[in-house]
Amino acid sequence: MSDVAELPLIGAAALRARTASRVLRTLPTDVKDAALSAMADALVERAEEVLAANALDVAAAEADGTPASTVDRLRLDPARVAGVAAALRELVALPDPVGDVVRGSRLPNGLQLRQVRVPFGVIGIVYEARPNVTVDAAGLCLKSGNAVLLRGSASAHRTNTALVAVLTEAGEKAGLPAGSVQLLPADRASVGELLSARGLVDLVIPRGGASLIQRVVREARVPVIETGVGNCHVYVDASADAATAEAVVLNSKTSRVSVCNSAETLLVHRDVAFLPRLLSALADAGVTLHGDDAARAAHDAVVPATDEDWATEYLSMDMAVRVVDDLPAALDHVARWGSGHSEAIVADSARAIADFTAGVDAAAVLVNASTRFTDGGEFGFGAEIGISTQKLHARGPLGLPELTSTTYVVTGNGHTR
Structure with missing residues (x-):
């Protein structure tokens, strides 16, 4: 397990997320759904706060000569804020994968065997200048019972800070444990620490361009689901x-x-x-x-x-x-x-x-x-966190079931071997 002292930028956050994950894995669906609804309502109610932070990020990006297409991905307006809030409400309507029985049988010796979906625990998301990913990733991880560490780009840091403040305040008031959603520092070193946090972070998912994905895959000591590049x-x-x-x-x-x-x-x-x-x-x-x-x-x-x-x-x-x-x-x-x-x-x-x-x-x-x-929504899966291009664990659109692992539950009646 990683030593928190070795992770000066993210160690405390990862430890809080690990503690929160133990509560999240047992939260009933109605509590998670109520939190998602409260978060959606708060985004709409506090849209001006989010838009003010976003205006500063957009102005800085334009001053730096950022390409117009990138600025457009960064920019929020009232309709886009309403859209990300609506995406959270759509998650409420989706089935909760936690507890689903993937397969089960009664063995010849009488043991009852069930393979059950369970949360991963703590998921790290590394992504670029798309503030909507902040909300989408938080919602998907929470609905599937996971705590999430968000590492967005420096160009969107003010926006992401405002978004996470809204989400955490509303979510905790609705019953989520503290540390369920956290924003990491937007510097290169924080990515390195996240990728090294084996034992504190269960999974990292990169979402962005080829160079970002390649760095995560190359440097990670924690499991990674590779997403994105589409030739x-x-x-x-x-x-x-x-x-x-x-x-x-x-x-x-x-x-x-x-x-x-x-x-x-x-x-x-x-x-x-x-x-x-x-x-x-x-x-x-x-x-x-x-x-x-x-x-x-x-x-x-x-x-x-x-x-x-x-x-x-x-x-x-x-x-x-x-x-x-x-x-x-x-x-x-x-x-x-x-x-x-x-x-x-x-x-x-x-x-x-x-x-x-x-x-x-x-x-x-x-x-x-x-x-x-090729899209989670088009496939009828609902929201997605990306498209997995690897072959282990999950391939294709990453929806709620793909953000879970499984546990075998074996029930006997005093059976011994």
């Missing part, structure tokens, strides 16, 4: 319907380019006759196309692609395009360059669909549907 592909098979392909590709790329489930590469079978039309639709939508020689021959708007394009999560109105000889070649490309997030196929051939879904390695595989559907 997603859409493969258009020779059997694909032209209208379906155009609709799926355009939505996958253009509906919202700054998110991890946006498609970054288009792979097209060499026998697809409507490739020029498909590329025209993308170009007309404002997408800059980076393609191989065959793609460039199909449309004069395509600029040359390099290996860097195949590897890039653009998060912008850019898309790489490669013409492949067949489905195995498409799978080879995805295996080399994909991030294991979401991969889509557009096809009418049942054989092609079966081969693709069996052969591709990803958290989500979409058939004749946009990659943009």
